[in-house]
Amino acid sequence: MTFAQAESDIRRIYETDKATFAEARIKLELKYGSTLQPTQNFNRRLVSFQANKDVKLHRWFKFKEAFSAQLVHRLIESFDLHPPCHILDPFSGASTTLLVANELDCDATGIEVLPIGDLVWKAKSQFGPQLISRLKEIRQWVESTPPGLSERPFPHVPITQHAFDAKHEAQLMWYVEQFAGFNENSSVNNLLKFVLLTILEDISYTSKDGQFLRWDSRSAKVRARNRQRIAAGKRLYKEFRKSSILEVKTAILKALDLIISDVALSKGSLNRSGKQRLIQGTVLETLPRQGAEQFDAVITSPPYCNRYDYTRTYALELAFLGMTNEEVIALRQDLISCTVENRSKLMRLRKMYESLGRLSDFDLVCDILSHNSAFQEILEALRIRSRRREVNNAGIISMVEGYFTELAFVTLELFRVCKPGAYVGIVNDNVRYSGEVIPVDLLMTDLAASFGFEPETIHVLDQRKGNSSQQMGKYGREALRKSILIWKKPGSLNAN
Numbered sequence: 001m002t003f004a005q006a007e008s009d010i011r012r013i014y015e016t017d018k019a020t021f022a023e024a025r026i027k028l029e030l031k032y033g034s035t036l037q038p039t040q041n042f043n044r045r046l047v048s049f050q051a052n053k054d055v056k057l058h059r060w061f062k063f064k065e066a067f068s069a070q071l072v073h074r075l076i077e078s079f080d081l082h083p084p085c086h087i088l089d090p091f092s093g094a095s096t097t098l099l100v101a102n103e104l105d106c107d108a109t110g111i112e113v114l115p116i117g118d119l120v121w122k123a124k125s126q127f128g129p130q131l132i133s134r135l136k137e138i139r140q141w142v143e144s145t146p147p148g149l150s151e152r153p154f155p156h157v158p159i160t161q162h163a164f165d166a167k168h169e170a171q172l173m174w175y176v177e178q179f180a181g182f183n184e185n186s187s188v189n190n191l192l193k194f195v196l197l198t199i200l201e202d203i204s205y206t207s208k209d210g211q212f213l214r215w216d217s218r219s220a221k222v223r224a225r226n227r228q229r230i231a232a233g234k235r236l237y238k239e240f241r242k243s244s245i246l247e248v249k250t251a252i253l254k255a256l257d258l259i260i261s262d263v264a265l266s267k268g269s270l271n272r273s274g275k276q277r278l279i280q281g282t283v284l285e286t287l288p289r290q291g292a293e294q295f296d297a298v299i300t301s302p303p304y305c306n307r308y309d310y311t312r313t314y315a316l317e318l319a320f321l322g323m324t325n326e327e328v329i330a331l332r333q334d335l336i337s338c339t340v341e342n343r344s345k346l347m348r349l350r351k352m353y354e355s356l357g358r359l360s361d362f363d364l365v366c367d368i369l370s371h372n373s374a375f376q377e378i379l380e381a382l383r384i385r386s387r388r389r390e391v392n393n394a395g396i397i398s399m400v401e402g403y404f405t406e407l408a409f410v411t412l413e414l415f416r417v418c419k420p421g422a423y424v425g426i427v428n429d430n431v432r433y434s435g436e437v438i439p440v441d442l443l444m445t446d447l448a449a450s451f452g453f454e455p456e457t458i459h460v461l462d463q464r465k466g467n468s469s470q471q472m473g474k475y476g477r478e479a480l481r482k483s484i485l486i487w488k489k490p491g492s493l494n495a496n
C-alpha cells in the first residue's frame with residue numbers, strides 16, 4: 001500500500017462528515033503507522049476472560065473484564081523475563097497477573113480499587129492442599145444439610161434492591177451466618193466468603209451482560225417499573241429471562257467443587273519463591289508512593305474509555321462486602337474516569353503532588369496534555385459535536401478529558417517506578433463518540449513517549465469490532481482497533 005493510499009484510508013476513518021477536524025489524529029496515525037502491527041499471536045479471546053473459563057484457579061470467579069492467564073504468560077515470555085523479577089499490574093482486577101507471576105516464581109505487585117479484588121486475591125493466593133480436607137468436610141455439610149432461612153436482610157444498596165427473590169435471599173444470608181459460625185482460620189474464612197461472592201449473580205435476577213447489569217423480567221423491580229409504564233401508557237421493557245437462576249445450595253456446591261478439584265490438582269502457592277502483594281486503593285494515589293525503579297515489567301489493562309461502570313455492574317458484590325450506598329458512590333469517583341458521572345480529579349491530584357513535594361511533576365503532566373494536539377483536537381471535536389447537539393450525554397466530554405488526564409498521571413508514575421530496560425504491556429480498546437474516533441492506543445503511546453518511554457509495538461488484534469450499532473449505522477461501519485501497546489523504558493535491565 002502506498003503512503004497516499006494509507007493516508008486516504010485513515011482520512012476515511014476520521015473524516016466521517018467533515019463537521020470537525022481530524023488532522024492531529026491523522027498525523028498520529030501516520031507517525032505510529034509502522035508501530036501498528038497486526039498480530040495473530042494475540043487474539044480477542046486471549047485479551048478477555050473467555051480464555052480463562054477452563055483454567056484452574058482463574059475460573060473461580062467470572063470477572064468478565066479480566067484478561068487471560070495465557071496472555072500474561074505470552075507477554076512475560078516476549079519480554080524475556082525470568083525470576084527473580086518484579087512485575088507490576090496497576091489495574092489488577094481479579095489478580096490474573098499476580099497469579100501467573102506466582103506460578104512462575106516472579107515477584108509481583110498489584111493495585112486495585114475495587115474491594116472485590118482484595119477478597120479474590122486473598123482467596124486465590126491462600127489456597128493450598130492443606131485446605132482440602134476441611135473444604136471437603138464443609139462441602140459434605142452443605143450437601144447433607146437442608147438450607148435454613150435467615151431473617152437478617154442482605155445489606156442492599158438502592159440499585160441492588162430486589163436482586164434476589166425472598167427465599168434465595170433468606171437462604172444466602174443463612175449460609176453467611178452458618179459459615180461465620182464455623183469459626184474457621186482466615187484462609188478458609190476468606191474462601192467461604194469468596195464462594196458466596198462468586199454465586200451472587202447466579203442466584204439473582206441480575207446478569208452482567210456487556211455494558212450493563214441486566215434484570216430478569218420476573219424481578220419485583222422490573223415488574224414494578226412495568227406497572228408504572230402501563231399506567232403511563234408507555235411500552236413495556238423488552239422481556240429478558242435468565243436461562244437459569246440457581247438454587248443457593250446448588251450454586252455453593254458447584255463453586256466448592258470447582259475449588260476443591262483445582263486445589264487438589266495444584267501444588268499450592270505456599271512454597272513458591274516469588275512474593276506477590278495486592279495494594280487496595282486507587283492507582284492515582286498509591287502508585288506515586290511506590291519507590292522508583294523497582295519493576296522489571298508492567299502488564300496491565302486499565303478500564304476502557306467506554307462508559308462502563310464497575311460500581312454498577314458489581315453493585316451486588318460490593319453490597320455483599322458491606323459497602324454502603326455512599327461508599328459505592330465515592331468508589332465510583334475513585335475509578336479512572338470511565339463513566340459519564342466521573343468528576344475531575346485534577347485538584348485532588350494537585351494537592352497530593354504538592355504534599356509529596358512533587359508539584360513540578362504535576363505541572364509536567366498538565367503541560368504535556370495541553371501541548372498534545374491530538375488530545376486537544378479530540379476534546380474540541382467533541383465540544384463542536386456537543387454544540388451541534390450530537391453528543392447524547394454532556395458527561396462524555398469530561399469523561400474523555402478525565403480518562404486521558406488520569407492515565408497520563410499513571411504513565412508518568414509507570415516511567416518512574418520502572419527500571420531502565422523495563423517493558424510495559426497494556427491492553428486497551430479504541431472508542432468512538434458521536435462519530436469522533438478516539439485512537440486510545442496511539443494517544444496513550446504518544447503521551448508515554450512524552451514521558452520518555454520508547455514505543456516498541458502496538459499489536460493490533462484481528463476481528464476489529466465497531467462500538468454501538470447506532471454509531472456504526474450513523475457514522476459508517478469502520479471497525480475500531482483493539483490493541484496491546486508495548487513500550488520500553490530506555491536502558492537495559494541486565495545493566496542493573
Ligand SMILES: C[S@@+](CC[C@H](N)C(=O)[O-])C[C@H]1O[C@@H](n2cnc3c(N)ncnc32)[C@H](O)[C@@H]1O
Nearest residue numbers: 066067091092093094096113282283303335336
Ligand atoms: C480491565 S480491568 C483489569 C482486569 C485485570 N487485568 C484482570 O485480569 O482481572 C480494569 C480494572 O481497573 C480497576 N480500576 C479502575 N479504576 C482504578 C483506579 N483508580 N485504581 C486502581 N484500579 C482501578 C477496575 O476496578 C478493574 O478491576
